[in-house]
Amino acid sequence: MEIGIGAYVVLSAVLFTLGALGVMLRRNAIIVFMSVELMLNAANLAFVAFARQFNDVNGHLFVFFVITVAAAEVGIGLALIVAIFRTKKSINIDSMNQLKG
């Protein structure tokens, strides 16, 4: 059975929504971070699916860039979280509101 493009797009949308909800609703920085990754990968999935559908290599290319940028982001993001944890003994992002106006 051939799985159609629609299924991929729906899966991508579901994953993206889950990621976005995770970013918005969760307080644990690690979880938020993982949710951001989830959204990136949802977008990657959509890219790959459309690339295959339209037989266009640009989609694949974008995915590689996204994976690269995400890897760098993970490096910096986790380092920040560790640094914050060391000073505040907490990674609750609601407690990181020192820069409020």
Added chain:
Amino acid sequence: MESIPRIVPLVVVFPIIGLIINLFWGRRLGEKGAGWVASVAALLSFAMSLALAGYLVSNNFQAAIVNPPLIGEWIHIASANVNIPWQMRVDTLSVTMLLVVTGVGSIIHIYAIGYMHGDERFARFFAYLNLFLAFMLILVLGNNFLMMFVGWEGVGLSSFLLIGFWFDKAKGEGLKNSNAAKKAFIVNRVGDFGVLMSIFLMFWTFSTLDFFKPGEVVNTHLAEVSHGEEAAAEEAEAATPEDESHDAEAAAAEGEHGEVVALTSNDHLELSEMGVFGQAERMLEDNQDVTFGPITLSLKTTITLITLFMLLGVTGKSAQIPLFVWLPDAMAGPTPVSALIHAATMVTAGVYIMTRSNVLFVEASFTSFLVAIIGAGTAIMAGYIAIAQWDIKRVLAYSTISQLGFMVAAVGVGAYSAAMFHLVTHAFFKALLFLGSGSVIHGMEHGHHHVHEDEHGADHDDDFDPQDMRFMGGLITKMPLTYLAYIIGTLALAGIFPLAGFWSKDEILADAFTHGSDGHADGWIVLVLLLLAAGFTAFYMWRQVEMVFHGKPRSEAAAHASESPVIMTGPLMALAFLSIVGGFLNTPSILGLDQIFGLHRMTTWLEQSVVNAHAGEFQPLIAIIALGLALGAIAVARSVYGGEKAVTEDGSDPLAKGATAGLWQMAHTRLHWDEFYDAIAVRPYNATAYFLANIVDWEFLHDYIHNAIIGRGFKGLGDVLSKPVDLGIIDGVVNGVGSVIRRLADWMRQSQSGYVRLYAISFLLGVVLVLIILLIPMINQ
């Protein structure tokens, strides 16, 4: 010989050099140095004057006009045909004045070295004296009225500076001195207005201010008398080297055939080639009118106006009624100044300028009449006042006014040569008397200091006045040389034969007699008044001699007075000698004296430049009356003041009591002239000044206009602008903008909660919004 007149600028330059040296280096030169620099400058000027006199004698008295080098033209407006050069005139009249000014001036300079000894502003005094000399020489040397006026104003300035020289004396004396200086200056301004008006009128009428232009024959009457070659030769020489065109003309006039055509008149000259006096004579022959805008006056009337204005100036400078009041006060200056400026030279400037303008005065019969009356009136009035003064210098001041009256009266009766003669002799004996009085004052001060030596050398005796004759007496033994000089001066002034005053006064009286005999009433008036004045003169002078020198000393100071040093008595002797022989300058034919001294030498000399000069006939009767009056007055004075009774027990004059009390008091109060001027001029002026200053300026302009209207209005406007406008509107706008932004910011900063999740939500919502906006057009398709 031709080049000798070229030295004439040096006459003025020497005093200026002396002035500059004393001005800048006077203090460093010390007393001796500063004094001698000034004196040598004066002596060098005198030497130049002698050289010029020699030139005139050897050159047939022909005048020379010199344009000083380096300074060029003065006022030259080609388009308006105005040309007033710096031009000096060397003729017999100006050289006479030169000799008097520099000669008597030099003697007085030397005397002042002794008199001013110890003064803290010694060098400045001599700088001022040289300044005076320079201006006086400009006055007499100028060949036009404007240059004369420069000197005229300049001597006024020097006079002001020197009268107020001791402006810092203690006990209010200084204030009195500077007030006297101001009085002299201000009274003279009134006279100067007259001189200016007369200069303006002359310029309007004649378009020139030159006395004579180069090449003009001054005294055509003389030229007509001389004959043939001699006249022509004089003519050729009359033309100065500067005036080449006229030289050529004169040469042409001699003709080619060797036939001499004497240029005995100015007929060949254009009107514009002649000076004021030549033009006046020519225009009078043509009977021309003068137009002043809408008014047309005959030339005679114009000349009368010119001379009347000039007379006003003369009454100021030469101290005649009504402007004489400054001269008695001017005695506040140091005595050498009184001698030089206020007796011998400056005050005679008026007589000089009238003699210079004799052509005009002869034509203006009304002015001449007035001049005669003013002169004679001044002579007798001042002589009368002099009788009842206590101050030794004040007596001499009134005497000077009186003698100037003689000169002015002489001009009035047309006796120009007699006026100049009296000017010269008066310079000798009045300078002598002033310097003598200076010597007396000097001696009295010495005596005073001698007495008070123990008391720290300061003046403790407030009542002592070294010039008050009541404190003097008996000085004959203390100051024999001064006494000798003083008695010569007194006799010369009183007109005792054969001293200088006798001859010059007699010539004036004789001329007045001749004038009266010719049918002029003013001649007789002048004769009578001047004879009386001559009597007064002898009387007050002998009174002074009795009070100062005879009798017993009336104060400690007089008892201890000492003779002045040689540097002061030397000049006295020189002037005494001149006072004795000065009269023989113009000897009439009497007693064979003219065989020795020459007949009317001075008149012959002056005739060359003073057209209307003529020798006065000697009138034995008049001479005897005058001499008798003088001797009688001396006898009376001797009987009143002689012996021990010069001053009564209670310190007043013997004449101040009994029958003569009223007359004496009137003279003593100086006829209330000062009070009169105080009432008609000074007080109204002060009241006007007070009104203008206090009422108009202070109360109206300051209090009302400035404070009430401008000040309060400005303050009101300022209040409006500062409070409602600036504080209300402008500050309100600025603060309002600020507070709006602050409130906006306060509201907006609430969005910056610091909750990352909230940012994420808003980010998402933003993306959704953008997407919706992007998608809306697609839906419509």
